[in-house]
Each structure stands twice: as C-alpha cells, then as structure tokens.
Amino acid sequence: MEGNVQQQKTTPLARELTRIFNSYNKHTIQLKKNLKETNAFFREIRQNYSNVCASTVSSDSASFEAGQLSCISFPSHEEEFLRNTVGAAPYILVLGQDCAARYQLLNCLLGERLLPLGPEAGEACEGVQGTVCKRRKLCFTHGRQTRLSLALPGQYELVHQLAANCGRWDTVPREDLEIHEECEDPAHRLAELEITLHHPLLQEAKVMVVPCPSVQPIEEALADCTRTVVPIILYAVNQDSLSTDHVAELWKVKEMLCFPVCFVRIPDTMPAASPEPGRRAEREKERDKEKSALHKQLLSLGLLSSPVGHCSCGAPTQTPTMGAKPQSVLGEAFERLHRLLVPFTRQVLQNQQVEAANLLNGVHCRCLDLFINQAFDMQRDLQITPRRLEYTREKEGELFTSLMAIANRKQEEMKEMIVETLGSMKEQLLEDATNLEFTDVIVTTNGEPVTSKEFKSCIHQIQELIVVRLNQAVANKLISSVDYLRESFVGTLERCLNSLEKSHMDSSVHNITSNHLKQIIHRITFVNPPAVSPEWKRKVAQDAIESLSAAKLAKSICSQFRTRLNSSHEAFAASLRQLEEGHTGRLERTEDLWLRVRKDHAPRLARLSLESRSLRDVLLHGKPKLGRELGRGQYGVVYLCDSWGGHYPCALKSVVPPDDKHWNDLALEFHYTRSLPKHERLVDLHGSVIDHTYGGGSSIAVLLIMERLHRDLYTGLKAGLSLRERLQIALDVVEGIRFLHGQGLLHRDIKLKNVLLDKQNRAKITDLGFCKPEAMMSGSIVGTPIHMAPELFTGKYDNSVDVYAFGILFWYLCTGSVKLPEAFEKCSSKDQLWNNVKKGARPERLPTFDEECWQLMEACWNGDPSQRPMLGIVEPSLQSIMVRLCNRSSEQKSSLDDSN
Numbered sequence: 001m002e003g004n005v006q007q008q009k010t011t012p013l014a015r016e017l018t019r020i021f022n023s024y025n026k027h028t029i030q031l032k033k034n035l036k037e038t039n040a041f042f043r044e045i046r047q048n049y050s051n052v053c054a055s056t057v058s059s060d061s062a063s064f065e066a067g068q069l070s071c072i073s074f075p076s077h078e079e080e081f082l083r084n085t086v087g088a089a090p091y092i093l094v095l096g097q098d099c100a101a102r103y104q105l106l107n108c109l110l111g112e113r114l115l116p117l118g119p120e121a122g123e124a125c126e127g128v129q130g131t132v133c134k135r136r137k138l139c140f141t142h143g144r145q146t147r148l149s150l151a152l153p154g155q156y157e158l159v160h161q162l163a164a165n166c167g168r169w170d171t172v173p174r175e176d177l178e179i180h181e182e183c184e185d186p187a188h189r190l191a192e193l194e195i196t197l198h199h200p201l202l203q204e205a206k207v208m209v210v211p212c213p214s215v216q217p218i219e220e221a222l223a224d225c226t227r228t229v230v231p232i233i234l235y236a237v238n239q240d241s242l243s244t245d246h247v248a249e250l251w252k253v254k255e256m257l258c259f260p261v262c263f264v265r266i267p268d269t270m271p272a273a274s275p276e277p278g279r280r281a282e283r284e285k286e287r288d289k290e291k292s293a294l295h296k297q298l299l300s301l302g303l304l305s306s307p308v309g310h311c312s313c314g315a316p317t318q319t320p321t322m323g324a325k326p327q328s329v330l331g332e333a334f335e336r337l338h339r340l341l342v343p344f345t346r347q348v349l350q351n352q353q354v355e356a357a358n359l360l361n362g363v364h365c366r367c368l369d370l371f372i373n374q375a376f377d378m379q380r381d382l383q384i385t386p387r388r389l390e391y392t393r394e395k396e397g398e399l400f401t402s403l404m405a406i407a408n409r410k411q412e413e414m415k416e417m418i419v420e421t422l423g424s425m426k427e428q429l430l431e432d433a434t435n436l437e438f439t440d441v442i443v444t445t446n447g448e449p450v451t452s453k454e455f456k457s458c459i460h461q462i463q464e465l466i467v468v469r470l471n472q473a474v475a476n477k478l479i480s481s482v483d484y485l486r487e488s489f490v491g492t493l494e495r496c497l498n499s500l501e502k503s504h505m506d507s508s509v510h511n512i513t514s515n516h517l518k519q520i521i522h523r524i525t526f527v528n529p530p531a532v533s534p535e536w537k538r539k540v541a542q543d544a545i546e547s548l549s550a551a552k553l554a555k556s557i558c559s560q561f562r563t564r565l566n567s568s569h570e571a572f573a574a575s576l577r578q579l580e581e582g583h584t585g586r587l588e589r590t591e592d593l594w595l596r597v598r599k600d601h602a603p604r605l606a607r608l609s610l611e612s613r614s615l616r617d618v619l620l621h622g623k624p625k626l627g628r629e630l631g632r633g634q635y636g637v638v639y640l641c642d643s644w645g646g647h648y649p650c651a652l653k654s655v656v657p658p659d660d661k662h663w664n665d666l667a668l669e670f671h672y673t674r675s676l677p678k679h680e681r682l683v684d685l686h687g688s689v690i691d692h693t694y695g696g697g698s699s700i701a702v703l704l705i706m707e708r709l710h711r712d713l714y715t716g717l718k719a720g721l722s723l724r725e726r727l728q729i730a731l732d733v734v735e736g737i738r739f740l741h742g743q744g745l746l747h748r749d750i751k752l753k754n755v756l757l758d759k760q761n762r763a764k765i766t767d768l769g770f771c772k773p774e775a776m777m778s779g780s781i782v783g784t785p786i787h788m789a790p791e792l793f794t795g796k797y798d799n800s801v802d803v804y805a806f807g808i809l810f811w812y813l814c815t816g817s818v819k820l821p822e823a824f825e826k827c828s829s830k831d832q833l834w835n836n837v838k839k840g841a842r843p844e845r846l847p848t849f850d851e852e853c854w855q856l857m858e859a860c861w862n863g864d865p866s867q868r869p870m871l872g873i874v875e876p877s878l879q880s881i882m883v884r885l886c887n888r889s890s891e892q893k894s895s896l897d898d899s900n
Contacts, residue, residue, distance in 0.1 A: 001372050002793070003276065009199070009202055010199070011108075011111035012338060013109070013111070013302065013337065013338045013342070014109065014110060014111050014199075014200070014201045015200070015336065016342045017109070017201055017205075017341070017342065017345060018200045018201045018203070018204055019698075020342065020345055020346050020348070020349065021090050021201070021204030021205045021345075022204050024090055024204075024349040024353065025090070025204055026617060026620075027353050027615060028088075028353070030087065030611070030615055031086045031353065031356055031357065031360070031615065032086055033088060034360055034611050034612050034615070035082055035086050035360060035607055037608060038363070038364070040070055041074055041264065041604060041605065041608065042074075044202065045072050045601060046072060046073075046833065049597075051464065070741060072367055072370070074359075074363055075359050076502060077361075077703055078359050078363065080290060081334060081355075081356070081359065082356055082359055082360065083230055083371065084227060085352055085353075085355070085356045086356050087228055088228050088229055088230045088351060088352065089205070089229055089230070090204065090205040090206075090230050090232065091205060091206050091207075091208065091210070091225055091230065091231050091232070092109065092205055092207040092231075092232045092234065093208050093210065093222070093225060093228045093231045093232065093233050093234065093515055094106050094109075094207065094208065094210065094234050094236065094412075095210050095218075095233065095234065095235045095236070095249075095253065096234075096235055096236030096237065096266075097133045097134055097236065097237055097238055097239055097242070097243075097246055097893055098133070098213065098238065100238060101236035101238040101266045102209050102236050103115035103117060103209070104117055104236065104238075104266050104801065105234060105236040105264055105266060105654050105788075106138075106140075106207065106209055108334075108337060109201070109207065109234075110140070110197070110199060110201065110207075112521065113170070113171055113827070114171060114172055114195070114197075115138075115177070115209075116171050116172070116174055116177075132212075132214050133178075133212050133214070134179040134212055134214055134215050135178055135179075135211055135212045135215065136154075136179055136191065136192060136193055136211050137179070137192040137193070137194070137208065137209065137210060137211040137215070137216065137221055138176065138177070138192065138193050138208065138209040138211075139153075139192050139193070139194045139196060139206065139207075139208050139209075139689055140195050140196075140197060140199075140202055140206065140207040140208070140209075141194060141195070141196050141197075141206055142196070142197065142198070142199065142202035142203045143196035143197070143198065144198055145198075146196060146197055146198060147163070147165075147195075147196045147198065148162050148164045148165060148172065148176060148193060148194070148195055148196075149186070149193075149195050149196075150162070150191040150192070150194070151191060151192060152187060152190065152191055152192075153224055153225055157194075158188060158191050160188065160191075162176045163175045163176050163687075164176050168780075172193075172195065176193060177193065178386055179215060180893060182420070188218065189215070189621065192211075200898075202591045205232075210222070212552060213245070213249070218252050218253060219252055222253065222256055222257065223255075223484045226256055226257065229716030230259075230348070230349060230352050230588050231257055231259050232262070232344075232345050232348055233257065233259055233260070233261045233262065233350075234251065234261075234262050234264060234341075235250065235261050235262070235263050235264065235598075236264050236266050237263055237264065237265050237294060238265075238266040238267075238268070239265060240292075240294060241293055241297050242292055242294070242297060242298075247301060247303075250303060251413070254303075255282070256819075258327070258347065259326075260326045260327055260328040260344075260348065260838070261303070261328045261329070262329055262331070262340065262341060262344045263298065263304070263328070263329065263330040263331065264293075264331050264334065264337060264340070264341075265292075265294065265330070265331060265332040265333075265334060265408065266334060267334050270377065278589075280379075286689065286861075288757050289587045292332055294330070294332070295330055295332070298328075298330060298785070301351050303327075303328060304327075304328050304329070304330055305327035305328060309689070324347075324351075326344070326347040326348045326351050326352060329344055334489075336678075345671055346813065350619055350620070353615075353619050354616055354620060357612050357613075357616035357619060358616055358801055359709065360608075360612040361609055361613045361616060361831040364605055364606075364608050364609035364613075365609055365671070365675070367605055368605045368606055368609055368671055369601060369675070371594070371597050371605065372602060372773055373603050374597060375594060375597050375602070376596060376744070376773065378590050378591075378593065378594040379594065381587070381590055382587060382590060382591055382594065385583055385587060386587075387772070389579070389580050390584065392576060393573075393576060394575070396569075396572055396573075397546060400565065401570045403565055404562065404565060408552050408558070408562075412554075412802065414554030415551045415554040415825055417554075418470065418554060421473045422470060425469065425470070425473065425892040428557075429465070429466055429469060432465060432469070433462050433465060433466070436461065436462065436465060439461070440457065444623075444846070446514070446548060450596050451692055456529040467712070470563045496520075528873060543700065567819060582746050591844055603664030603665075603668060604669065606664060606667035606670075606671050607663055607664055607887035609667065609670075609671055610666070610667040610670050610671070610688065610690070610702070611690060612689075613670075613674070613688060614687075614688045614689050614690040615690075615825055617645070617688060617689055618689045618690075619685040620688065621644055621645035621646075622644075623691065623703075624641045624644040624650070624652055624689060624690055624703060624705055625641065625642070626641065626652060627639055627640030627641055627642060627652075628640050631712075633753070633767070635655055635662070636653050636654055636655035636656075637653070637654050638651055638652065638653050638654075639651070639652045639654060640652070640708070640844045641705060641708075643830065644686065644687070644705050645705070647685055647686045647705070647707070648710045649709050650705050650706065650707070651705075651706050651708040651709075652703055652704070652705050652706070653703070653704040653706060654691075654694070654701050654702075655701065655702045655703075655704065656694065656695075656699050656700070656701045656702075657702065664814065668701055668772065669768050669771060670685070670702075670704065672745060672768060672770045672771055672772065672773070673685045673771070675741075676743055677743075677845060678722065679736070680764070681732050681733075681736035681739060681763070681764055682708055682736055682740075682765050682766075683709065683733045683764045683766035684706065684707040685704060685705075685706050685707075686705045686706060687705050688702060688703065688704050688709070689702075689703045689705070690702055690703075691703055706766070707764075709756040709757060709758050709764060710756075710757055710759045711751050711756070711757050712727065712754075712755060713752045713753070713754065713755035713756070713757060713763065713809075714752040714753050714818055715818060716757050716761065717731075717752065717812065717813075717816060717818050718818055720816075721761060721816065722888060723816075723885060723886070724882070724886050724889075725761045726813040726814070726816060727813070727878065727882040727885065727886070728762065728763075728880065728882070729755070729757070729761065729762075729763040729813060729876055729890070730806075730809075730810055731814050731875065731878050731879065731882065732762055732764070733750070733755055733763055733806060733809065734806065734871055734874055734875050734878060735875065736763070736765040737750065737802050737803075737806060737871060738871045738872070738875065739801070740765075740771065740802075741871065744773045745768075745771050745772065746771065746772060746773075746798075746799045746801065746802060747765065747768065747771050747791075747802050747805075747860070748771065748772070748801060748805075749767065749771075749787070749805075749810055750765070750802055750805035750806055751784045751786075751787045751809065752788060752809065752812060753767075754766055760789050785830050785833050785834065786808060786820070786821075786833065787804075787805040787808045787809070787825050788801070788803070788804075788805070788834070788837070789801040789804035789805070789861075789865070790837055790838045790863055791865055793834060793838065797865065798844055798865065800865040800866075800868045801865075803868045803869065803870075803871060803874070804858050804860060804861050804862075804865075804868065805827060806860055806871075806874070807856075807857050807858075807860025807861035807868075808861060809855070810841065810856065810857050810860065811843045811857055814846075814848075814849055814850075814853050814857070815848075815850050821835065821842075821844055822843075823841040823842060823843060823844060824841075824843070840863060842858075842861055843857075850881065852877075852880075852881050853881060856869075856874065856877055856878070856881070
C-alpha cells in the first residue's frame with residue numbers, strides 16, 4: 001500500500017462526519033477572522049483614546065477616558081477561552097477497554113480494516129501466553145501518499161525500518177503496532193505510529209488511538225490534547241461492565257479534557273447482514289425496554305447523564321434543545337453507530353463555536369452600547385454647555401443689576417431705618433451701657449476711672465457698643481429685604497457653575513468663578529462699621545452724646561456695598577471668560593471624538609457584531625431556505641421562509657450591501673433592532689445569517705429573518721379597510737413610534753409599505769433601515785420623499801420628523817386609498833417635490849374629512865418642528881376621534897335600519 005495515492009473508500013458515517021468537520025473548520029476561519037479584527041479594533045481604539053488623554057490638560061478628562069478604556073477589551077477569562085477555542089482543531093480520540101475494541105471502532109470510523117482484529121489484535125490487552133499487550137499510540141493524518149512512520153509527538157521522525165514499508169499492506173502489520181521487549185531506546189518506546197492516508201475525513205480532523213496503559217499512562221498520552229483541541233472522545237466497550245482501572249482512567253480523561261464521552265458498545269462479532277425491516281424494528285423495541293448492566297453502571301458512576309428519552313443506540317428520541325450543553329451518551333447498537341455518533345459530534349463542535357460566538361458578540365454589543373451612550377453624552381455636552389455659559393452670564397448680570405438697584409434705592413430708606421431703629425433701641429442701649437463691664441480699665445469703687453486715659457476708654461467702649469448694635473440691626477433688615485434674590489438667582493446659578501467647573505476643565509480653573517459668585521452674595525450678609533480712627537472716635541462720642549447722623553451712616557454703608565459689589569462682579573466676569581475659553585477648546589475635541597464615534601468606531605464594531613451574531617445564528621439554526629419572492633425594496637428583496645429557528649412562518653429580507661457605508665448602516669440597524677425589547681407594534685426580528693455563497697459566490701448577502709405578517713398597509717388600503725380598522729391602524733402606528741422614541745430611536749421612514757398588517761388588520765412597524773438614535777445621526781438625508789419633513793433637507797432634525805411622516809400617513813388612512821395627494825402628483829421630480837414641500841406644499845383637504853382629523857394632520861405636518869404635537873398628545877386625540885366617529889357611524893347605521 002506504500003505510495004498508493006488512491007483515496008480511501010468512505011462509508012455514510014465517514015461522509016457525514018467529514019461534512020460536520022468541514023463545516024466546523026469553515027466556521028473556525030470566520031471566528032478567527034472576527035476575533036483578529038476585534039482585537040485590532042480594540043488596540044486601535046485604546047491607542048486613539050490614549051492619545052486624546054495625553055493631549056488633554058484636564059485631569060478629569062483623562063480619568064473619564066480611562067474609565068471608558070477599561071471597558072473596550074475582553075475580560076481576562078473570556079479572552080483566554082476565545083484564544084483556546086477559536087483556534088482549536090478538531091480531534092477524534094479513540095479510547096477503550098482494550099486494543100481490540102479501539103481498533104474495531106477505528107476501522108468502523110474510516111470504513112477500512114486498517115488495524116488488525118481477532119486474536120492477533122491482543123484482546124483484553126494481553127498477548128499470547130498471558131504477556132502484557134504493548135501497543136503504541138496511533139495518529140492518523142491526511143496526506144496524498146499512504147505511509148507509516150515513527151515519530152516523537154511534535155518533534156521529529158525516527159529512523160526505523162517498519163514492516164509496512166517493506167511491501168504492500170491492507171492492514172497495518174502487528175509488529176509495527178507493538179513495542180518489543182528487547183527495545184531499550186526510550187525515544188523508540190514513546191514514539192507514536194503516524195499513519196498517513198488519503199481519506200476525506202482526515203482532511204478535516206486528525207484521529208488518535210491511545211496506547212496501552214502499560215506503554216504510557218492516559219494523562220501523558222492525552223497531554224497534547226489539553227489545549228487548542230476540541231476532542232471528540234469515543235470510548236469503545238466490549239465487555240459487560242467497566243473495571244475499577246477503566247473507571248479510574250475515565251475520570252482522569254474527564255478531568256483533563258472536560259468534554260463529554262461517547263461510549264460505544266462493541267459486539268463480540270461484527271454484525272451480520274441487516275435483518276428485515278420488521279424484525280429490526282422489533283429488536284430495537286426490545287433493546288429500548290431493557291437497560292443493560294453497562295448502562296446502569298455508567299449512570300450510577302455519574303459518567304452518563306440521566307436517561308431521558310434515549311433509544312438503544314444512545315441517540316435522544318427527541319431533538320435536544322439547540323445550543324444545549326452536550327452530554328455523554330451510550331450506544332449499545334453498533335449497527336446504528338451513525339445515529340449516535342453524528343449528532344454527538346455535531347453537538348460537541350457546535351457547542352464550542354456557539355459559546356465562542358456568543359462571547360464575541362457579547363463584547364461587541366457591550367462596547368457598541370458604550371459608544372452609543374458616549375455619543376449621547378457628547379451630543380448633550382455639545383448642546384448644553386454653551387447654553388449653560390450663556391445662562392450663567394445672563395443670570396449673574398441680572399443679579400448684579402438688582403443688587404446695585406437695591407443699594408441705590410435703600411440709602412433713603414436706611415436713613416429712616418437708622419432713626420427708627422435708634423428710637424426703638426434707645427432704652428435698651430442705655431440699659432446695656434449702664435450694665436457694660438469695661439475691658440482693660442481699672443475703675444475705682446466710686447465708679448470713676450483712675451486716669452483720663454481710662455476715662456476716654458470707657459467713653460469709647462460705650463460709643464462702640466451703640467454703633468455695633470445699631471449696625472447689626474440695620475444690616476439684618478437690609479439682608480431680609482434682599483433674601484428673595486437668594487432663591488431667584490443663587491441656587492440655580494451655583495448649580496450651573498458647579499456643573500461647568502466639573503466638565504473636564506483644568507483644575508486651576510476649578511471653583512474660581514463659584515468663589516467670585518459667593519463674594520457677591522456673601523458681601524451683603526454683613527455691614528462693617530466705618531474705619532475706626534481717632535477722629536472718628538471723637539466724632540462718634542460727640543454723635544452718641546448729641547445725635548447720630550443717620551444720613552451719613554446710610555451713605556457710608558451703601559458706598560461700601562457698591563464698591564465691593566463692583567469688584568466682585570468684575571472678578572466673576574473675568575473668571576467666566578476663562579471658563580468659557582477652556583470649554584471652547586474642550587468642546588472642539590468632543591465634537592471631533594463624537595464624529596469619530598458616529599462615522600468610524602460604532603459602524604466598524606457594529607459590523608463585527610453582525611458577523612459574530614450571524615455566525616451564532618447559523619450554527620444554531622442553519623441557513624434559511626428562500627421561498628417565493630414577496631416584494632422588493634430599495635435595498636433588498638423579501639422572500640417567504642417557511643420556518644427557521646423554531647419560528648414560522650417567516651419573512652426573509654436579503655440585502656446585498658454595495659459598499660462599506662451600506663454594510664455599516666445595515667449592521668447598526670440590526671444592532672438597534674435586536675437591542676429593542678419585543679413590542680407588539682413592531683415586527684419581530686428573529687435573527688440574521690451572512691450568506692457567503694449568494695449569487696454563486698460572487699457577492700455576500702445578509703439575510704434578516706423576520707416575523708411574517710399578512711400584507712402591508714399599501715395593499716390593505718387598495719383592498720379596502722373600514723373606518724374603524726383605519727383609525728385603529730393609526731393608533732397602532734403611533735404606539736409603535738412612541739415606543740421607538742422612548743428607546744431613544746428615530747424611524748425616519750414611516751410610510752405605507754413599512755406598516756404591515758396581520759390577519760386582524762392590526763398594524764406593526766417594520767424596516768428599521770434608517771432607524772437610529774438621535775445622537776448617532778450624521779445629518780444624512782434619508783427617507784421616502786412624500787413623507788419627509790422639510791427640515792430633513794437641512795440635516796438638522798429630531799424625532800418630530802416621525803410625527804410629520806405620520807401626518808402624511810394619516811392623510812392616506814383618512815382617504816382610504818393610495819392615490820397621491822394632488823400637490824405631490826403634480827411634481828415631475830424629487831427635487832421639485834422637495835422644493836414645494838419646503839415652500840409649504842401639503843396634501844389637500846378632501847370633502848369627506850372630519851374637521852378634527854384634518855386639524856390633527858395639519859398639526860403633525862406643521863413646517864415648524866417645535867409646533868408639531870407630541871405623540872403623547874396625538875394618541876389620546878386619535879382615541880377620542882375613533883370613539884366619536886365609530887359611534888356616529890353606528891348611530892347612522894341604526895337609523896338606516898329603522899327607516900328600512
């Protein structure tokens with residue numbers, strides 16, 4: 001057989017396994033590519049953000065970006081799993097009670113008697129005269145030439161003369177399988193026999209037959225299979241039960257590899273020709289009734305899962321849940337090995353790749369949501385910060401003007417206040433002065449000071465008491481007269497300033513403006529007496545004896561107040577300018593980053609997310625089958641799909657993105673749609689599959705599998721709908737749009753074709769191709785011309801464009817037909833239509849229109865977006881209209897019946 005390049009014969013089992021392994025390897029390539037691109041994307045993002053942080057002087061900005069960076073990566077345990085799983089090669093490991101069982105199972109797998117069977121195979125791992133069997137490890141690999149060689153695992157081939165290389169062979173010679181007692185070379189004893197065959201199964205997966213325990217312990221034999229390998233573990237059993245040694249070996253295997261095991265009962269003799277179908281069915285039923293001793297032993301040892309619906313071959317009688325964790329199985333009907341091994345292999349391989357795809361997609365979605373949330377924050381910052389600055393400047397100006405007006409107005413009031421206060425306090429002041437204990441003055445027993453100096457000090461202390469008490473009383477009344485300013489200005493102004501000063505500004509700017517604001521406020525909470533000088537003391541003594549000059553004191557207080565108020569106002573204005581300059585530079589960087597998030601980061605990540613999710617869906621549910629064509633749109637074809645992933649019937653939208661922009665838009669649409677909670681007014685998206693063979697492999701299509709409904713609104717109106725049905729559809733559409741807006745999304749393409757009806761004519765919104773969060777919109781002009789609001793052409797718009805589109809849709813619902821409005825039908829081109837809409841052209845009022853319906857339409861399609869009603873107002877208005885018109889219709893019908 002040496003040099004034979006003829007491909008080995010294959011059995012149905014080998015062909016089916018080959019197909020499964022081939023599919024696994026193709027999906028592995030896609031997983032590797034996605035993981036590689038994801039890691040490259042993460043590295044690039046982290047580098048870009050690090051550069052932004054390094055170029056930003058704000059410590060707050062740096063910490064903000066660092067917090068974001070920590071999320072743009074794989075968690076360590078997920079990264080390790082992906083590294084080991086995505087690059088893992090499939091490997092069939094053949095274990096068993098003895099060489100005879102292992103060899104028979106291997107021959108069945110490859111469909112050839114490649115290894116010797118019968119007494120010469122070394123049954124029970126014992127040779128002639130009770131000698132211990134020493135069969136070496138066998139490794140089957142693919143090659144164009146059939147050959148045998150001895151090699152140390154993962155190292156080099158040994159120079160050794162093999163019996164198989166001395167002539168032709170059909171079965172591997174026994175002497176090449178065994179290790180001879182006289183062999184003393186350790187390398188030769190540990191070498192594995194590598195058998196190269198031109199077999200299709202070996203093109204997709206390697207096969208290893210473990211050696212006898214006397215040659216190498218099981219843990220050493222499987223050492224190469226513990227990493228970057230997905231093992232299909234087969235255990236051949238040719239005895240009625242497992243020995244203690246066999247059980248111990250199996251537990252070591254499970255601990256090392258953590259994969260399920262497929263136990264295969266090998267018959268004492270190969271099965272004869274298949275019995276008649278009737279007899280075969282009877283035999284299968286008999287086997288299903290009885291559980292063998294081996295089956296019971298494996299269950300009791302925990303090496304086999306609970307026997308829920310297993311037939312005698314070991315295969316489940318019911319299809320397991322897609323994506324469920326694979327379990328160990330036992331097949332006791334060797335002739336039906338195909339029914340056991342094919343689903344077992346598929347489930348083991350599928351489980352690994354589904355888990356990897358889920359992890360990848362989970363990271364993609366988390367980071368994508370992070371980018372979208374960041375875009376919202378940046379958009380809000382760009383809109384709010386300039387308004388806050390303007391508000392702060394405006395309110396501080398109002399506060400300053402008000403305080404200056406108070407200072408000017410209060411001088412005359414203060415004079416009267418001082419006279420009035422002095423009059424009311426005179427008796428109390430005289431009493432306090434009488435009881436005043438002088439400080440630093442020695443007074444004789446008769447109450448007279450010893451010296452004139454001390455006498456003067458006493459006079460001074462009395463005068464100071466009078467002035468201080470008077471000052472405090474006046475200041476308290478002044479403060480109470482301006483307390484309302486605290487509530488009107490200070491609270492809101494301080495909160496606004498705190499927000500501005502914390503928005504990624506240089507630490508040197510922090511709190512300066514707030515401090516200046518506090519100076520403006522706090523300076524009016526006390527009124528210091530005039531500077532104390534000898535002249536002033538003499539004057540106060542004189543005023544205290546004769547009379548206080550209320551006018552001069554009031555003028556002095558107000559003068560000091562105005563001076564300090566001016567100083568604080570100028571300091572505040574200067575610090576606000578500094579704050580504004582810092583924000584201007586920061587907002588420029590924010591706008592640049594926002595642009596990159598919208599145009600580059602989020603779309604690229606969304607495409608990776610679409611690929612990983614689509615791979616998961618195709619692994620679990622397979623590729624959907626396209627039925628008849630249901631319709632065509634601008635960007636795709638919709639087909640019937642009987643069932644997919646447990647959903648039926650389905651509609652399948654096939655989209656062939658012509659360029660990267662369309663790819664990105666489609667990927668973002670899928671992410672937004674899939675992230676939405678299910679809602680009865682939105683068409684459900686079941687999943688997606690990327691078809692790499694579309695058009696004979698000339699292009700790549702994205703297949704979006706959706707809920708299938710009865711017809712669209714355009715078709716429904718043509719067929720005829722009652723007034724009640726049309727009003728209910730209007731309510732359904734409003735409910736759907738409100739839900740989208742509540743999730744932060746704009747639809748941007750509300751029209752007849754994008755409203756689907758079920759068999760009860762209840763409506764659901766579909767085709768979220770233009771659906772985006774407001775923060776992620778780039779200002780692109782999208783939509784269907786007759787439903788597009790005028791501001792869409794400017795690129796600056798909000799969710800009120802959906803209200804406008806609903807107004808046009810409601811016009812069609814009120815007319816009950818699909819005929820174009822006259823104002824639109826007259827236009828010969830889109831450009832002319834858009835120009836007319838911008839100039840105010842709208843659908844005409846028909847005689848059949850109800851007044852309230854017409855008013856609602858007009859309000860919805862108002863040219864000023866700010867004047868359009870909120871959908872929370874539109875919905876109850878529609879409900880009221882529906883009740884009124886339907887009741888009126890019922891009354892008219894009843895009157896007509898009575899007259900007849």
